[in-house]
Amino acid sequence: MIRISSEQVNENAVIRIADNGLGISEKIQSRLFDPFFTTKLVGKGTGMGLSISYQIITEKHSGSLQCISSPGQGAEFVIAIPIRAIKLA
Template sequence: MEDADLAFLLTDLVKMLQSMKVGTERIREIVLSLRNFSRLDEAEFKAVDIHEGIENTLVILRHRFKVRAERPEIQVVKDYGPLPLVECYAGQLNQVFMNILSNAIDAFEEANQGQSFEALVAEPNTLWIHTAVVGQDRVQITIADNGSGITAIAQAHLFNPFFTTKAIGKGTGLGLSISYQIVTEKHGGQLSCHSTPGQGAKFVIEIPIRQATPEQSQRQPSSSAP
């Protein structure tokens, strides 16, 4: 018993079991979020909670928000308005959230180069997520950041296939193009970007609360790229 340090083992065992419990709960949360994020069993339009989709996306990206040696934790400020259930392809819409949020984090990492940890503590990387009903039949999801912003020239091509502002090998240039197609063509909505270099970027998603019937869709003009 002395050689094995039984007293220490008994104390450490409780801590180890507690860590295993916390780890298991985190794994369960991630698995559930992945299942809800993908919505693989929902190939048709369904009325869903948009906030749940955003939260599932944030859980999956949580590891990228955490504090690192070179920067403090990325802050996420949520301002959720009261939304009804929205008819959409939930898995595809979640992919739009993922693409926009991932791009914002990538932009932070690029903008942070050359800045000290102390400077980033004073002005931390921050994401703002706002949701609201606009008009009588649409919901709006706004995702903004305080990164380095996007030039006017880049904004003009932002949703074009294979266009990217990232370094070679760090981006395919398809994420925002696919997101634009999902929002405009699949959901009859709008996706726009508003940015000033040095002042961050804001992406605005608007989609109908209820999807049009096939007869109504035929009467609506098709969306064109910005």
């Protein structure tokens, strides 16, 4: 099952995407947002999606992206983006 929810928390729009799957180990969580990281076999995927997502959310929107997971407990990705644009210097 996949659950998607959104809410306003202070000055941020927060989107949560969670599942009730097998979960993600701490070892893999520490590398999820690394460019080209994949758990797939060689030639079966480039592993760029989460890295690019992280870059867009953090650099372009001054937000945050995190993964909360424990093996056997599913996984949840939490995206927080400021509602008002932050002026960059």
